[in-house]
Amino acid sequence: MSTGHNNAAAIAVDIAKGWKPNYYLTNMAxxxxxxxxxxxxxxxxxxxxxxxxxxxxxxxxxEEIAKDQVRRKPKFGKVEPAVFSHSDGTYKCxxxxxxxxxxxxxxxxxxxxxxxxxxxxxxxxxxxxxEQMNLHLDMIFANKFFNADAWGNxxxxxxxxxxxxxxxxxxxxxxxxxxxxxxxxxxxxxxxRRLPNKLCLGYKTFKAIKNHPQFxxxxxxxxxxxxxxxxxxxxxAAILGFEEVKVLYSTYNAAEIGQKADMKFVFDDSSxxxxxxxxxxxxxxxSAGYIYTWDMLGNGQWMAxxxxxxxxxxxxxxxxxxxxTDMKKTSDDLATFLTGCVAE
Numbered sequence: 001m002s003t004g005h006n007n008a009a010a011i012a013v014d015i016a017k018g019w020k021p022n023y024y025l026t027n028m029a030x031x032x033x034x035x036x037x038x039x040x041x042x043x044x045x046x047x048x049x050x051x052x053x054x055x056x057x058x059x060x061x062x063e064e065i066a067k068d069q070v071r072r073k074p075k076f077g078k079v080e081p082a083v084f085s086h087s088d089g090t091y092k093c094x095x096x097x098x099x100x101x102x103x104x105x106x107x108x109x110x111x112x113x114x115x116x117x118x119x120x121x122x123x124x125x126x127x128x129x130x131e132q133m134n135l136h137l138d139m140i141f142a143n144k145f146f147n148a149d150a151w152g153n154x155x156x157x158x159x160x161x162x163x164x165x166x167x168x169x170x171x172x173x174x175x176x177x178x179x180x181x182x183x184x185x186x187x188x189x190x191x192x193r194r195l196p197n198k199l200c201l202g203y204k205t206f207k208a209i210k211n212h213p214q215f216x217x218x219x220x221x222x223x224x225x226x227x228x229x230x231x232x233x234x235x236x237a238a239i240l241g242f243e244e245v246k247v248l249y250s251t252y253n254a255a256e257i258g259q260k261a262d263m264k265f266v267f268d269d270s271s272x273x274x275x276x277x278x279x280x281x282x283x284x285x286x287s288a289g290y291i292y293t294w295d296m297l298g299n300g301q302w303m304a305x306x307x308x309x310x311x312x313x314x315x316x317x318x319x320x321x322x323x324x325t326d327m328k329k330t331s332d333d334l335a336t337f338l339t340g341c342v343a344e
Contacts, residue, residue: 039134040246041141044200044273045289045327048281049302053294053324054092060284061085062333066193093294093324098132100125102317126305129321133303137291138250138266140327145289146200146248146267148339152332153191155184157340170208171342177214181240184274184336192333194276194286197243199236202269205341206247209236272338288334294324 061084069082102125148154157169161180168175188196201209209215210231218239219231237245248267255262275288293302304322329335 039138039250040200040248041134041137041327042291043244043246044141044198044275044277045145045291046277046279046281046287047302048290048292050091050093050292050294053296054090056088056090058086059089059330061087062193089328089330091292091326091328093292093326095296095322095324096133096136097323098129098136098321099318100128100321102319125319129305129319130303133321133323135250135252135266136323137325137327139252140325142267144327145329146271146273146337148337150329151335151337153187153336155336155338157338157342167338169340169342170205170212173213175212175214177209177212178239181274185241188274188276188334188336192276192286192331194334195241196274196276196334196336198246198275198277199240199242199244200246200248200267200273200275201236202248202267202271202341203265204269205272205338206233206236208342215239268339270340270342270344272341274336274338276334286331286334288331289327289329292326292328296322296324 064082064084071079073079144150148156155165155167158166159169159172161167167180170177185196188194215231215236219235233245233247237243248265248269250266251263252266253261254264277287277289278285281287281290295302297304297306302323302325305319306322307317307319309317
């Protein structure tokens with residue numbers, strides 16, 4: 001931005017009148033933050049706030065609860081007490097941390113040019129921390145639970161399905177995707193006593209389903225020129241009978257810092273995970289898993305940020321992000337992992 005003057009005195013007069021040099025644009029900045037809604041871990045396993053960083057929880061015996069133990073009362077007597085036992089599970093919320101620095105000297109440009117608060121360096125760093133924490137949760141979930149080793153009930157996509165542990169890949173036009181999910185839902189209902197309510201689809205899996213004749217045929221004739229009929233997450237949820245279908249769009253850079261970015265999907269894009277999990281944590285309500293979150297600083301937030309000064313003479317301050325969580329699978333009966341949904 002120029003004042004039209006080329007000498008220091010004239011520029012000084014303009015500054016005295018209110019003109020301020022803009023070193024940076026104040027209405028745009030390039031950033032590759034992930035779009036809202038693409039981080040998914042807390043929507044697969046519900047958040048369970050805990051008061052202590054380590055603790056136990058009860059696991060009631062399914063076989064005893066599901067067994068009819070009611071007996072005819074004998075005359076002048078009583079039946080034996082029903083058997084209901086439990087085991088204990090444990091959680092431990094470990095603290096994760098990220099630190100970013102703010103150069104106070106560089107920040108002077110923003111302060112003196114009247115840049116809006118939206119591009120204040122401290123505010124930007126807080127958003128970076130939040131982005132890092134959400135990505136970290138997704139990475140933990142993908143590594144621990146979005147794979148065939150994590151679950152007892154695993155189905156594998158094949159060209160033909162000859163066993164109950166196989167299904168025909170979804171990119172096969174002749175695959176009976178609806179029938180396959182009906183069978184898997186029935187199996188979960190029998191074993192886990194709940195119908196699955198969530199389906200998470202890797203990106204390639206989602207593409208195969210939305211372009212499959214079984215789904216396209218159901219929307220034919222329902223669109224118009226300005227509003228064409230499309231198979232999206234809501235349509236897939238309605239056809240397959242799920243409360244929620246999430247496409248796993250989350251991405252990350254697999255390259256080392258300083259190298260050219262190597263962008264990949266956080267979650268295996270050829271797989272899927274079908275689960276039951278309550279919308280909100282409820283006593284004695286089962287779930288495939290939980291994310292335990294500990295409010296370590298006592299401010300009501302399980303993702304916390306704080307600001308502190310750097311060493312003297314550095315003109316630097318730091319913003320720290322803290323998160324204390326534990327992610328636990330709590331029921332193998334309430335999840336089915338699908339691998340190889342499309343051909344590689």
